[in-house]
Amino acid sequence: MSQTYSVPVLFVPDLVVLPGMVVPIPLDDAAQATVDAARASESGKLLIAPRLDDRYPTYGVIASIVQIGRMPGGQSAAVVKGETRAHIGSGAPGNGAALWVEITEVDEPEITDEVKTLAADYKKLVLAMLQRREAWQIIDAVNKMTDPSDLADTAGYSSWLADAQKRQLLETPDIAKRLTLLIDWTGEHLAETEVSDKIADDVRSGMEKQQKEFLLRQQLNAIRKELGEDEPDGADDYRARVEAADLPDRVREAALREVGKLERASDQSPETGWIRTWLDTVLDLPWNVTTTDSTDIKGAREILDADHHGLDDVKDRIVEYLAVRARRAERGLQVVGGRGSGAVMVLAGPPGVGKTSLGESVARALGRKFVRVALGGVRDEAEIRGHRRTYVGALPGRIVRAIGEAGSMNPVVLLDEIDKVGSDYRGDPAAALLEVLDPAQNHTFRDHYLDLDLDLSDVLFLATANVVENIPSALLDRMELVTIDGYTEDDKVAIARDFLLPRQDERAALTPDEVTVSEDALREIAANYTREPGVRQFERLLAKLLRKAATNLESGTAQAPVAIGVDDLKEYLGRPRFTPESAERTAVPGVATGLAVTGMGGDVLFIEATGTDGEPGLKLTGQLGDVMKESAQIALSYVCAHADQFGVDLAALQKAIHVHVPAGAVPKDGPSAGVTMVTALVSMATGRKVRADVGMTGEVTLNGRVLPIGGVKQKLLAAQRNGLKTVFIPQRNEPDLDDVPAEVLDALDVRPMVDVADIIAQALEPATGVATAAA
Template sequence: MSQTYSLPVLFVPDVVVLPGMVVPIPLDDAAQATVDAARASETGKLLVAPRLDDRYPTYGVIASIVQVGRIPGGGIAAVVKGEQRAQIGTGTPGHGAALWVEVTEVDAVEVTDDDRELAGEYKKLVLAMLQRREAWQLIDAVNKMSDPSDLADTSGYASWLSDEQKRELLETPVTAARLRLLIEWTGDHLAESEVTEKIAEDVRAGMDKQQKEFLLRQQLAAIRKELGEDEPEGADDYRGRVEAADLPEKVREAALREVGKLERASDQSPETGWIRTWLDTVLDLPWNTSTEDSTDVKGAREILDADHHGLDDVKDRIVEYLAVRARRAERGLQVVGGRGSGAVMVLAGPPGVGKTSLGESVARALGRKFVRVALGGVRDESEIRGHRRTYVGALPGRIVRAIGEAGSMNPVVLLDEIDKVGSDYRGDPAAALLEVLDPAQNHTFRDHYLDLDLDLSDVLFLATANVIENIPSALLDRMELVTLDGYTEDDKVAIARDYLLPRQAERAALTPDEVTVTDAALREIAANYTREPGVRQFERLLAKALRKAATNLAIESGEEETPTVPVTIDEPDLRDYLGRPRFTPESAERTAVPGVATGLAVTGMGGDVLFIEVNATEGEPGLKLTGQLGDVMKESAQIALSYVRAHAEQLGVDPKALDKTIHVHVPAGAVPKDGPSAGVTMVTALVSMATGRQVRSDVGMTGEVTLNGRVLPIGGVKQKLLAAQRNGLKTIFIPQRNEPDLDDVPAEVLDALDVRPMTDVAEIVAQALEVAVDAQVSAA
């Protein structure tokens, strides 16, 4: 049972006394009075409690006075031994000048298994801490302790616990609770000690390494001095280079700041390497270097015409740009570095039409340096804006590297395959290009690596793309669009005769006296061996023919002693050199049965014909679509069927013929197809199937249709008409609202085709279908 009695209380400010502790306590006048009162009492004991600033203590330790005497400083101290934890009650009267309080002993409770388990865990932590400090005598004492409460109260001697933590232990009478607190605090301190020791060990190892490297560097310097080799560039060398370089003022200030950091940094610091690399990059850029543009407008046009056939839109735009700059130079206006004085154009068209090679011709016509930046497959924004210098292996972006490679601030930069830029978790390069290609912003382009404003306003940017739809609209809005839709058959023959044939003959080491290719052969290759918008495959076939010719000449010269007869490759000879023609007119064969119509489409490879087949089978009325169609083409098929059903009488269709399962198929099912230009073709194919009338084999069509039969405008008219001519079509139906687009179509194409702008799909159907057999008999 707990005992309650009165004891004088001794408040101690700097130490917390727990049961079992023997502590010397310096005595002032108040403390001396408390000790005297205790020694004069019957029990000879006193209560030792912590002095708190914010509240009155609730627990203390009943202690006995072991000894009172003087300490080395001359003062008086009492050695007390804590015996029992007690709860402090109210004040009571007592003799002497001391403060007396009523205290209640905290009874010891029976030791539980939980107490023993916690005590064992805490003992392991204490022993680990003592072993770290090599306190072997204390380790023996702790090992001998078996009472969990006594073990917990030894924490009063723990130097790693604060006074606040010890007061909390004093005020926690339950043994298990005290042990849990001690396990948490001691474990945290032990982990912190291990981390601190590891850091200290790493620091010591690093210092040893630095001392070793310093010694080796001193020895290396002595060896270099004996060998007469130059020392690597130091901060003084960079300061001299910066001051001597022709840099803009802000760039010079930034470079000198970095030189100051280099001067203050240690040679062993990794930062010195970053600073040196950054300074080298800045000093290598042509900040104030620009080439002088040619002012000969006529000569520039002659260069462009000599390098490329056709492409008048691009040539006109370059000549206009050059003419304006020439006038600005004549009138003393700012030309180099002027805000917005550069140009940004995107050359869009199928492969093989000369988009990339045009950039070199433009640079030569302007008298500028040329740099090509390949963007196909780029998915990291840092490729455009550069990496921040904090990253290992950081580099400036491709734009800055292109400027450095060109050696001038006004080169022609070709951004190749801009439509094939991707995006992922590393950012969107297309978004980074917005600032590069905006004439109103690129005079202050900031690369992440340089972190300096770079003026790109005088750079002539040319971008190339195959599919405009793949370019983000915000990026496309910042560029002038120039389309290169492909070449006509006459263009291909002229390009082959003037450019491709001489180049391939030179590669095959053939002269015009040895091999001649006739225009008829070139036209046959363009018509029946290749059906591409460009001339890339055309050039491959020419190279193949010339290689065979070179082989034949080598065989003949080895077998005969007479001079070799020159080889002439004419149209009949192409089978021997290139094999059979790869393409033959197929519209007549494909449209020989009702339900097949010829449409026109645009792909990434240029214009092409598209055959749409329709069939009907017995079954539940509905629509079945095959051919890997996109959502837009699926909707076009549904609209076409709805229109034909609603206007069956007008179109001469028996409504019962549509109460079946209608199957619409677009061949080449492995190729995805989509786009809003197949509506009129599907309507024509449906009416052909339902009436049994064939579609004319020489007819092609393009356009979207509404539920009321109106023909809506589409895009890519020029590419589609070029494809129609290549495939031997004669009559082409286009939307009425696309008639202005015919101005861009070459005259020879319009002469070869009967292009009919239409507004009503019923008129297209009436003109596209063959005359019915009954009507032919009546006419006869």
């Protein structure tokens, strides 16, 4: 009959006590109070229950106090023995500071044949587990146990059971269910233990086998050494592979030396892995494989013209390269790439003008393989020259990997974004490229990983860059500079018509019969929707236009054929993003329009000047570099020195002069803003506005001489794009006009100038009435 009574309760964390277990419990204040209350009670018992975070426990174990003493560390402890399961009820009053609860003892169910069978099965599993652990004393104790409930509760001592599993056993009064759970859990753990032991045995036997093989191999090597034999003994016969490969003599000798080291080394040595990887790399390189260059000069030019509009300088250079190779071949002269023609070109220009894609066209025109090597952001010299093969994870450099990827010794290798190569503590990749790109040295290029001379003289190297000034001078000296400054409006329209529209039609699954874009619409996009030297943004807008047209056709809101004209662009692309702003910006005195070159091509640069009452001096804003700051100082000094010549009242210049170059978030520097600053200062001081259709570029000296600058073609293209009509350039830059497209020169009145005073006389609007200095 179940008994119900009150006992003090002790909640213990990280410990589950089952009936029959004898465990020590450290005594803190709460535990001491519970033990004292139990000893003072009539029964002398207490309830031990697990402390749960998520709920109140429903079962515990009625325990008796066996002994009070101290732990090895000196802490007070009580040794208790679990006796019977009990169901926890509500709280109850009691003596002392302990918590009292009302409990009901759980009666043990009747032992059935099923329970006896389950107990026998569980005992076998427990004995098997204990035998694996060689716990012989515990085995004897388990063998003597006959009560199934006591046998099941011994699981409280099992280290392979988690606390959650032990709590489940505590809360399962039914013996059959407890034994079933234990059989499942113990069987799973025994299977895992057997697998783990098998793996450990396999590892141990494998290590013993390796040690045995090492000793035998050392004995075999000693025997061969005595017999004077040096034959391979491995499954991978690298010697046969090297002898069968088509290798140059010097490479074969080096490879055979490494094969000898491999044969003498043991399999356990880390050097064997390095040697095998090195041999695989050497054997995979196309040492004597080359492709035959096309000698059809006319056909090559047709391929280049079909792939790219304009870029005549680059196309002419490639055709010249082919012509020289063809003539050398006809005369039986040695035909080599670098030493024969010096063809290491760098294509410099703003983004979107077709530099990278030109490399593929060159390879197709020559009949060569094409490989692109991206150098943007590369800072490790080992990326070019390779790693020493003693390093973990060593690899050849990008040049060697490009040769292997191409499968021939004479591919076209495009070194993309060579101006964005960096340097840090790992070395300078640009310095490593010096040998690669020098026609006089690259026939003996040595990669650190291969440690062999690699002949790169027959490789056609092309490089691309946005900003030539960012290329180290020593590296630029080894390359032939071909500048691609950008496209005119007519060029963009022709490129869109012949190249971009067909490509975007294909991507949008359209045909020319379904959607047409008029020439005027293309010209409007080039003029007022994009302001770029290339055509990348132009192509994005065409893609957007065709996507919307495809959507209209698919949804039924439009019927084929769809003709898109100038009036339809606002519906498809929105309002124009760019409108001429020179007239608005120069509508007040003190603002002049200059021309500049950035990494994105040419652009206009408005320079503003004003004077205010205050301490005389010059204030500069707009994130100007040192060169532009000096140009502003020179400009002010020049205007002050020639005030009478320009009709300037010196009082207008003896103020707080402020020169600002808008777009202050963009750093600006360069030696071509001097004349623009002089013009802005004179306009501010005289009150005469600068003509809205005038742009200018050039550096100025203290005596007013206009000095030459760079990027004339890019600046004139920018002037045309921004609607300027007259451009002043230094007279010494007049020969550069030969590179400017004829349609640009027809659209602009380009005036070479020697003296900045002449620029001021022509750039400022005539004075109306009495000229007044700007306040």
